[in-house]
Structures are given as C-alpha cells and as structure tokens.
Amino acid sequence: MKQEILIIQPLMPELSEILHQQYHCHRLYEQTDVALFLSQHGHKIRAVATRGDVGLAAELMAALPALELITVFGVGTDAIDLAAARDRNITVTITSDILTDDVADLALALMLSTSRQIVAQDTFLRSGAWQQRPPQLGNKLSGKRVGIMGLGKIGAAIARRCAGFDMQIAYCNSRQSDEPGWQRFGDLHQLAQFSDFLVLAVPGDARNRKMVDAEILSALGEQGILINVARGAVVNEDDLIEALQTQRIRGAGLDVFDSEPGIDSRFASLNNTVLTPHIASATAETRQAMAQNVVDNLAGWFKGEGAITPIG
Template sequence: MPIPLLVAIEIDPVSSSRLEAAGFGLRVAIDKAERARVISTAGDDIRAVLTNGSTGLDADEIAAVAALEIICALGAGYEKIDLDAARARGIVVTHGPGTNDATVADHAMALLMAIARGIVGADHAVRGGDWLRSRQPRPMISGKKLGILGLGTIGEQIARRGAGGFGMDVAYHNRTPRADAPWLYLPSPLTLAQWSDFMVVATPGGAATRHLVDAEVLAALGPAGFLVNIARGSVVDTVALVDALEHGRIAGAALDVVEGEPNVPPDLARQQNLVLTPHIAGRSPEAVKATVDLVIDNLKAHFGGRPALTPVPGT
C-alpha cells in the first residue's frame, strides 16, 4: 500500500510519477488553504511531507499531521520548516545540499552578465525597432571585483566561475572565514559591498539573514555597483533596493528571488535597471532530477528503517 505523502510545493508530472513509482501516494496541496483542508481530512494518515525552504511547514501544520514521521525539503533550504516543532515530535527533517549548486551558480552568472551588459533592455529595444538606443556602452565583467555574500557550496561555485572564467578578483563574507577558501575574506556585508563591483547574494534565508543587504550596504555598493540575488528575497531590503535603483545609488540589480514572491511589488517591477527571473536558478532538468532522486533516497531510507542520508543539522 502506498505511503501517504503530502506534497506542499509545485512539482512537475515526471517527478510526481517517480515518487508514485517509489511507493508513495501523493496528496498535493500547493497553497496554505488547500494544505489545511487536506491535513484536516487526511492528517491521521499522512506519514511524510515534501516541501521546500520557501514554503516550509509551520508548527500548527506539524501538530495537525498526527502520523508524520519525515519532512523532506526539496533543495538545500529549509528556513521555513519549524525545526523545534519537528524535534519535539522526533520527526526527521531532510534537505538537498549539493543537488542544484551548479545550476544556481550558472544562473547567477547569467543574471550578472544580463544586467551588466544590458541584455534585456537591448533585446527589447531592438525588437521595438530602436537599434541605436540599444548601442550604448555597458560595463565589462572580466577583471572586475566579484563579492560573494555567503560562501557556501553555491557561493563557492560562483566564485570559481568568476575567478576562473572571467579573471575576476573575488572576495567573500561569511560569519567566519573559511580556511580552505583562496579568496579575500572581508569582515562584514558593508565592507564587502564597498570593495565589490558586483555583489552576489548566496546566503541561506531565515531570520538570521533578513535584510542583511540594507540601505547602508546598497549605498556602499555605490552608483557603479551591481547586485545579484539568487538566495532568498528576504535577504535584501526591498524598500531600500527600490530607493537605490530609483535614485542611482547602485547601477542595477538582477534578482531570481523577491520578498513575498510570487507577488512582485509594483515599485520594484517598474525599475528599468533591473532584471527579474521567477525563482528558477535551481530549475534545470539535471538539478530537478538530482533533487527528486535525493528525496526518494531519503524517504526510502527512513521507511526502510535506515538513517536518512541528508538530515538537516541538529535534527
């Protein structure tokens, strides 16, 4: 008999079929209201939940799923899963580190190049018949200073692409320096912004990093500096970013993530020196397969009486 699995996030049909073939009966509930309805009717049967860091699973939801044994986060993030509530129940929580790092790093560099070289605006101008307007000088990337805010596995891959592919000088900020990192460590987001031509946000989400990039950091990045965010929308203060873009305090920004997504604030959306993508940095076919592979492996391990492969630290 299939093991009931609550799917709280959007997944593609191929991934759904793979989960079903692995022995799980899917109860799909994407929005919170639908999730509450499914939990109220099937909460006594559901033994596993598939979510991600952006959607999470809160304490009330965890409490309402009486038979819950394991929560799997698709991808590396898990910031909105209530870990304390899970620990109190002895519920296993897993995530997917390393499954989409390369894809996210590729996307970060694509965003960096797109905003620096004005690709989106030039495309729009040419399609509109305005060839001359699109032929304005734009900054080069090679040899510039690349700052990485958060040198985890994704940040490291971005750094290697910048240094090895474009001959960029690289610096980074973490809570503590990494002994194995060959790049310059700077002691704060502010000093990193002051140093950088391009600053890429690659930190985890959650309360500890909320609005880490604020008005002061953006001012330090300066009118020739560019911001790229492939982490979580909450890391950047949206009001401060809109103000910086409107008044030329930074040269431009490229965001794959936005506070409150999928809703994009109108004041942000109308900025011309901005490139937006809909949280797709980790969505390559290769990465999707790898993340679902790991979810299935974790679920099979747990329900087969073995330890999970990639438990969230401390759970």
C-alpha cells in the same frame, strides 16, 4: 498498504506522478477545509514532501503527530522550524549538492546580463533601433571586484566561476576559506564597500532578514550591482527599489522576491534590473536529479534504511 504522505504545494509533474504511484498522497493545496482534513488524516502522515521555497509552517508540523520525515525539493530550509523538527526527532532532507552548479551559473548569468545589458540590448536590436543609433555601452565584468555574502557550497561555486573571470574575490562567512587570495570581511557593510558586484548567497532565515537595506546599498555605491540568488527576504525591497530608481546603485539582477510569485510591481518599471522568476535551479537535468533525490529519500526511509541526504 501504501504509506500516507502529505504534499504541501504542487511539485513538478514527473515527481508528483512517481509519488502518487508509490504512496497514498494527500495534497494539502487542494484541501478547502485544512482543519477538517488534518483532524481526519493528520495522525496518519509519516512524511511530507515540500519545496525549498515553500517549507512547512510550524502550526502544520504541530498538527502532524506521526511525522518522521520532511523531504525538501531544494536546499532552503528557512520556511521550516528546524528546532521543532529536532525536538521531535523529525528528519529533514534537502537536495544537497545537486543544484549548486545551476544556482552559481545563474548568479554569473545575472552578473553578465546586468553589466553587459544583455536584455536591453536584445530589445534594442529587435526594435530595429540599431539602424538609427549604435547600442549603449555596458560595463566590464572581468577583473572587477565581487563580494559574496555567504560562502557555503553555492557561494564558493560562485567564487570559483568569478575567478575564471579574473575577478577579485571577497566574502563574508562564519568560516574562513582556505582559498588563497579570497579576502574575508567581518561584515556586510565592509563587503558592500569593497564590491562592484555584491552577490547574496546566504540562507533566508530570520537572522538574515532584510540585511541588505539602504545603508548597505549606499555602501555598494553608484557603480555597484546587487545580485540575489538567495531569498527575497534577505533584501529590504523598498530600499532596493528606491536605490534603483534614484540610481544610487547601478543595477540589480534578482532571481528571488519577498512576495513571490507576486512581485512588487515597481520592479517591472525599472530598466536597470534583470529579473528572473526563481529559476536558479530550474534546468531539466537538475530538476530531474532533485526529483530523484526526493524519491530516494522517501524510499530509503520507508524501507528502514534511513534518509540519504539528511541535514546535519
């Protein structure tokens, strides 16, 4: 008999298909009466498959008494009540290491595209305006100062890439890095003051909520560029939009938004931003490997061999 698993929000089609072949999958997002569904099926669910940007609401976890495993297609656990999972001995797995390079690559892409105005230059060229006037000047990236908020695996991968651009590297993190020359600051305000590029690579949990506000943006200053590949919740978006509208910072490269997939419509009218729709891990190679990770974690669990990439 197939094990019963619960899928919270749509997963990539290839992954969905494999899961449907191997398990009796319930799709929460297709239920019109969630309470009725949970009263009928909640007690049979042993595993959940969810995404980093979706997680698992605490009330839902409470309605799944047989839950043993939460597999996350991603690394973000900010939308999962980890304390409740620990108390109930529920194992949580993430796609550790798999997406690190891609997220770091996108951070650099956003740094380059904001400072060198790649998107605006592309629009300029396609419009034919090049025949009337020369393109606007961008700003240099190489040799500038980057401040990385959060030096976990992704933050460190961003720093290594920045080192390749001869940037001066600083960071805030609870642990000191052994890397010679990387300067550690005690708080975000100091880091922002140091930075030409302030890059957010921290988890999106409650302690980091709206940590980038008007004060931090003032500290970043008129030459500064904010890059966010973490979570929209880390930034006070009203403050950021105001700072961008009034040019109190130079620009922003944003892959994540507080109310995504819907975003504050004011972002779209700003010309000093480069915006991407939460694609930092969205390459075919990485998404394929992330899907395999979810499949392998579930398989290991149900074979009694345990999860392969549980969080510590």
